[in-house]
Amino acid sequence: MGKYVKKVAFLVLVLSLFVAVLFLVQKEKNPASHLPKITVSTFALYDIVKHIGGNNIKVEMVIPFGVEVHSFEPTPKTIIEIQKSRLFLYSGADLEPWVSNLAQGENLRDMSRYVHLIEPEEASDDEEHHHHHHNAVDPHYWLDVDNMILLAKKVMSELMVIDPQNSALYQKRAESYIQGLTDLDAAYTKRLQQCKVRSVILHHNILGYVAARYGFAVEPLTGLSPDALADAQTMADLSKSIKEKGIKVLFFEAFVSDRMMHSLASENGIEIDYLEPLANITASQAKAQMSYVEGMQSNLEKLARAMECE
Structure with a gap:
């Protein structure tokens, strides 16, 4: 009988140790x-x-x-x-x-x-004739x-x-x-210092701060709102800018419709590309653990190519 009690006590001890170790492992797995x-x-x-x-x-x-x-x-x-x-x-x-x-x-x-914070008017001198919420902060x-x-x-x-x-x-x-x-x-200062084209056309103005910091102009299709619709005059003005400034690439942003930008690019026979707004990223980018710096580096490469920087 004594041997049986000892055996049960031993098994209880082993089980208790197992449960304790399992608890610690689970805690470590979910710190x-x-x-x-x-x-x-x-x-x-x-x-x-x-x-x-x-x-x-x-x-x-x-x-x-x-x-x-x-x-x-x-x-x-x-x-x-x-x-x-x-x-x-x-x-x-x-x-x-x-x-x-x-x-x-x-x-x-x-x-x-x-x-x-800057007002939209501070971002670029070339934006004033486009659709903005002039009383809003960028x-x-x-x-x-x-x-x-x-x-x-x-x-x-x-x-x-x-x-x-x-x-x-x-x-x-x-x-x-x-x-x-x-x-x-x-890196931005160096790459964008000497560029043949000093103006960027994109869907809605996510680049106001970037343009102000590194000295180029931004001409957006819809101002600060990604949901706004451009009128015929804005489309005509941007087509004129494309020709006068030698712009070869238009930009839209992830998470917004690229339909109008594709139409503008097609009418003018030029390319279209997208930029990372970095207010959010896609699920696949998150899974790949993309960082803010990586997103900004991607934008820099695309801007430098579009602006024909040395």
């Missing part, structure tokens, strides 16, 4: 379960938090990959996820009008308050490297408040991330 959760609205913000937060922060985009940011409307489940997160970082500058319907909790951060500020650096610094400080014991890690990662942005800025 994000106990991490501070940050929700964000755009890919640019997601990229910053992902790189600076590393494996110490759980970050989720409330706008699914592959969805056009301008037309997104949150579900009740999305709103609950925002409310439950430690921080919700959104782009602001009227990019996400649905945010105004949320209960304004202490976890909400309008990131446009920490960057330099919301595409994340395409300005300086603004991304400001955002990175703000994210770093927020993470330090949430998780002070890892402050040194966040500072180190932020410095590395900012260095990557500085290198990106240097």
